[in-house]
Amino acid sequence: MNESYEMIWTAETEEDTVRLAEKLAELAVPGTVLALDGDLGAGKTRFSKAFAAGIGVPGVVNSPTFTIIKEYQGAQLPLYHMDVYRLSEQEADELGLDDYFFGEGVTIVEWASLIEALLPADRLQLYIAHLGGEARRITITGIGAPYAAWCQQLQAIDHR
Numbered sequence: 001m002n003e004s005y006e007m008i009w010t011a012e013t014e015e016d017t018v019r020l021a022e023k024l025a026e027l028a029v030p031g032t033v034l035a036l037d038g039d040l041g042a043g044k045t046r047f048s049k050a051f052a053a054g055i056g057v058p059g060v061v062n063s064p065t066f067t068i069i070k071e072y073q074g075a076q077l078p079l080y081h082m083d084v085y086r087l088s089e090q091e092a093d094e095l096g097l098d099d100y101f102f103g104e105g106v107t108i109v110e111w112a113s114l115i116e117a118l119l120p121a122d123r124l125q126l127y128i129a130h131l132g133g134e135a136r137r138i139t140i141t142g143i144g145a146p147y148a149a150w151c152q153q154l155q156a157i158d159h160r
């Protein structure tokens, strides 16, 4: 069983979600995988936009719902932004996602739990719960030693 660590990031405002994404963008390295879940409108794409800006992706990052995967070249790292909502696990398997997960860039997967069996063992999971207004409860689980360490670092930040 992989080491794992869970923490809660409470976002009272959209800016608090942006701060989390910016902090994670600082920690990101080639092969980083962020698995996002949460209902429609929770903020998965909003988080992704802030993360993309954080790694120096120029211009606008939009929801990849219809394109499934979009690639961006950030100043620091490439970004592979996926939305697997419309895919079956078998269709996702045929895309050969490991080329992204274990590639040179960072992968963000929206609706990641739909393809859980295909995700790498080590990853950072973020579940965004919509509490009403701008309030969100973001449950962050670091699976594998490096991501567990990230969680401990996040825990130490006073983000409010």
Ligand SMILES: Nc1ncnc2c1ncn2[C@@H]1O[C@H](COP(=O)(O)OP(=O)(O)O)[C@@H](O)[C@H]1O
Pocket: 011, 012, 013, 014, 015, 016, 017, 038, 039, 040, 041, 042, 043, 044, 045, 046, 047, 063, 110, 133, 134, 135, 136
């Ligand atoms: N705390 C917050 N975190 C993220 N998004 C927020 C927050 N508060 C308000 N929003 C708004 O909620 C919406 C989230 O939409 P989006 O990111 O597309 O959701 P998803 O990708 O999860 O379906 C955006 O319009 C965003 O501006």
Ligand SMILES: [Mg+2]
Pocket: 044, 045, 063, 083, 110
């Ligand atoms: Mg989205």
